[in-house]
Amino acid sequence: MNLTLKIWRQKDSKAKGQMVEYKVTDISEHMSFLEMMDVLNEGLVAKGEEPVAFDHDCREGICGMCSLQINGEAHGPDRGITTCQLHMRMFNDGDTIVIEPWRAAAFPVIKDLIVDRTAFERIQQAGGYISINTSGNTQDANAIPISKEAADKAMDAATCIGCGACVAACKNASAMLFTSAKVSQFALLPQGRVEATERVMNMVKQMDLEGFGNCTNTGACEIECPKGISLENIARMNREYLAASLAKS
């Protein structure tokens, strides 16, 4: 298929960006979206032009590096996938595709389609460590009984790959789905209860410091999340935060 691409180009974090139009031809419907971008870049390099900078690593939906706003949707038109898992069969011959970086003040553009997502790392770091006794023999895996429901919910929360699609999809650029997933994956397990009060207070504080907006329950984050992280986690984080605030006062 032949496509027109309108891509955000920005030399560096200080430069003023703009949309630039490109044509790509003979794109197979079996290609991934990032492979299509590779074809574009090979053509640009062959012409002596600067290739389009975009983030990627695993290309398997695991690492959370790929981060493109495609036709106004985080990770494009498909559901439950990252940009690297998006295939060109989701588009039609002759389509115009608009490709932008995540748009959020807390995710400043570094170059073209790459944004700085270290704010997420600082939120995670604010959560701190889990205190467990690692001296002596290895603890029996079943020493602390955990209900299947709690284990499943903790594992579901832990599937968040921190790609930032939740922030990009939210009209408030809220990071509450991400932060609540990271809070929940520990809060649901007995091992994570030891520092639960400090953890939720510190992570929410850092989230606010980074300049992310608040949740107004529109649910766009849950829809665009490639891992299907549930809004239920935000409700849990709010309960954890309230309980922690009362415990502190």
Ligand code: FES
């Ligand atoms: S490149 Fe790793 S999730 Fe897309």
